[in-house]
Amino acid sequence: MREEIAALPDGEGRFEDALDDDGSGSGAVTIAVRARIEGDRLALDFAGTGGQVDGPINAVAAVTSSACFYAVRAVTDPSIPANDGCHRPIIIELPERSVVNASAPAAVAGGNLETSQRIADCVLGALFEIVPERAVAASQGTMNNVAIGGIDPRTGTPYTLYETIGGGTGASAAGDGEDGIHSHMTNTLNTPIEALETAFPLRVERYELIDGSGGSGAHRGGRGIRRDLTVIGHTARVSLLGDRRVGRPYGIRGGEPGSCGADLLLHEGGEEPLPSKGTFSVPAGGTISIRTPGGGGYGSARRD
Numbered sequence: 001m002r003e004e005i006a007a008l009p010d011g012e013g014r015f016e017d018a019l020d021d022d023g024s025g026s027g028a029v030t031i032a033v034r035a036r037i038e039g040d041r042l043a044l045d046f047a048g049t050g051g052q053v054d055g056p057i058n059a060v061a062a063v064t065s066s067a068c069f070y071a072v073r074a075v076t077d078p079s080i081p082a083n084d085g086c087h088r089p090i091i092i093e094l095p096e097r098s099v100v101n102a103s104a105p106a107a108v109a110g111g112n113l114e115t116s117q118r119i120a121d122c123v124l125g126a127l128f129e130i131v132p133e134r135a136v137a138a139s140q141g142t143m144n145n146v147a148i149g150g151i152d153p154r155t156g157t158p159y160t161l162y163e164t165i166g167g168g169t170g171a172s173a174a175g176d177g178e179d180g181i182h183s184h185m186t187n188t189l190n191t192p193i194e195a196l197e198t199a200f201p202l203r204v205e206r207y208e209l210i211d212g213s214g215g216s217g218a219h220r221g222g223r224g225i226r227r228d229l230t231v232i233g234h235t236a237r238v239s240l241l242g243d244r245r246v247g248r249p250y251g252i253r254g255g256e257p258g259s260c261g262a263d264l265l266l267h268e269g270g271e272e273p274l275p276s277k278g279t280f281s282v283p284a285g286g287t288i289s290i291r292t293p294g295g296g297g298y299g300s301a302r303r304d
Contacts, residue, residue, distance in 0.1 A: 001086040002040035004076035012036045013129025015122045016048070019099075019115060020246040022055025023277025028247070029053060029099055031118050035126035043091040044068050044123060049098045055277065056241075058102035059111030059119065061094055067116045067185055068092050071123035075134055110145075110277070113164075114243045116185040117141045121250075128252070133173070137221055137296030138249035139183035140167030142261065144292050145241040146229075148282075152201050153233035161200050163191045168214050168222030168258055168295035170249065177222030177295035180209050203230045205287060210259070210294065215248075217255030218299025224261065224292040231282050242276040244293040254300025264289040 013035045018028040032048035052058045059067075065087075072090055073080065080086060094101035100119060102108055121138050128135035144165040152159045164186060169177040182188055193204045205228040214221030240263055248257035263274040266287040274280070274288075282288060 001076065001080060002089050005037060005042050005089055006040040008037050008131055010037050010039070011130040013126040015125030015129065017118055017122050017125065017250070018247055019057060019118050020243050020276065022053040022057045023275065024053065024055035026053045026055060029057065031100060031122050033122045033126045035123065035130060037130055041089050041091065042072060043093065045093040046095060046098065046100050047093070049095055049100050052097050052099050052102040052106045054107070056107035057099065057110040057115050058106040058108045059100050059115040060108055061101045063112045063116050064094060064100040064119055065092055067119035068123055070185065071120050071127065074124065075127045075131060110241050113143050113145055113241060117143065118243070120184045125250070135252050136172040137170030137177065137215065137252045137255055137298050138258070139169040139177070139295050140224060140244060140258065140261070140293040141249050142167070142243040142293065143186050144261065144290055146288070146290060147239040148202065148229065148236050150234050150236040154201060159200055161196065161202065164188045165225055165227050165290055165292050166190065167224040167261070167292035170295040171215070171217060171219035171221050171255060171298035173298065176219045177214060179223040180225045181222070201232045201234060203232055204228065205230050210291060213259040213294030215251040215256040215258045215294060215297030216302055217251060217297030218301040218303065219255070219297065221249070221251070221258045221295030221297045224259065224294045226289065226291045228266070228287050228289045230287040231284055233284055235284060236282050237279065238282050238288055239279040240274060240276055245276040249293055249296045251296035252298055255297030258294035258296050261293040262291040
């Protein structure tokens with residue numbers, strides 16, 4: 001790892017992005033990072049990042065460090081076997097009681113799920129200021145967490161479904177972003193429709209890529225996903241934890257940002273927007289529609 005860092009040019013890069021909100025009325029939550037390479041050492045300083053918030057998106061230092069190590073490995077050599085020695089030349093400076101270094105009694109469930117994604121976006125953005133030839137536009141930047149629970153009318157027993165949903169990845173000089181996959185800090189896979197509908201009183205109405213959701217450019221960002229789940233024969237309790245519903249995944253080198261995601265409740269009377277972070281009831285026949293963000297585009301040239 002020291003050899004990989006030493007092969008990069010000495011320099012400094014800064015990047016700032018934000019989470020949409022904390023689900024408790026915070027407004028945008030800033031994450032800022034300064035990357036500095038000197039010889040075989042790399043420092044990441046999060047001064048300027050917002051303080052910890054009431055909602056459950058605070059990250060503890062271990063989560064932030066994991067996202068930082070991931071981003072550095074992505075820019076250097078991901079094939080190096082993971083080991084503690086890889087971490088030693090990377091210095092991470094975190095403000096106390098911040099959203100990237102929270103202290104009790106902060107709520108931290110979403111720090112590992114959502115905030116880790118934005119930390120990776122910011123660290124990669126800062127490093128690309130130093131090594132622009134390795135730059136990749138922002139991926140969807142969220143895990144689109146969906147939890148649905150209730151009493152299964154077929155058996156009278158409780159059930160819970162929890163899944164995350166893929167989206168678009170960022171474009172780069174090498175080509176377009178990937179469509180409809182999990183990216184960066186996510187480590188989950190697609191839930192097969194057949195297994196889901198067998199196990200739960202739910203029906204998947206739509207599962208498709210969203211055309212036009214990737215940012216345009218010489219290379220376009222990957223497309224997001226639309227996944228519609230209908231509740232059958234009972235009232236379900238639904239929790240959502242997602243982001244990039246306001247701030248779009250950034251494009252690079254003149255590429256356009258990817259589209260925002262959206263969450264909707266569909267019913268006979270029409271559709272209504274849902275908050276990306278919250279818990280609510282869905283009546284029998286109601287459909288939760290999750291539309292995930294696309295990835296950012298690369299390059300100022302435009303193509304069909």
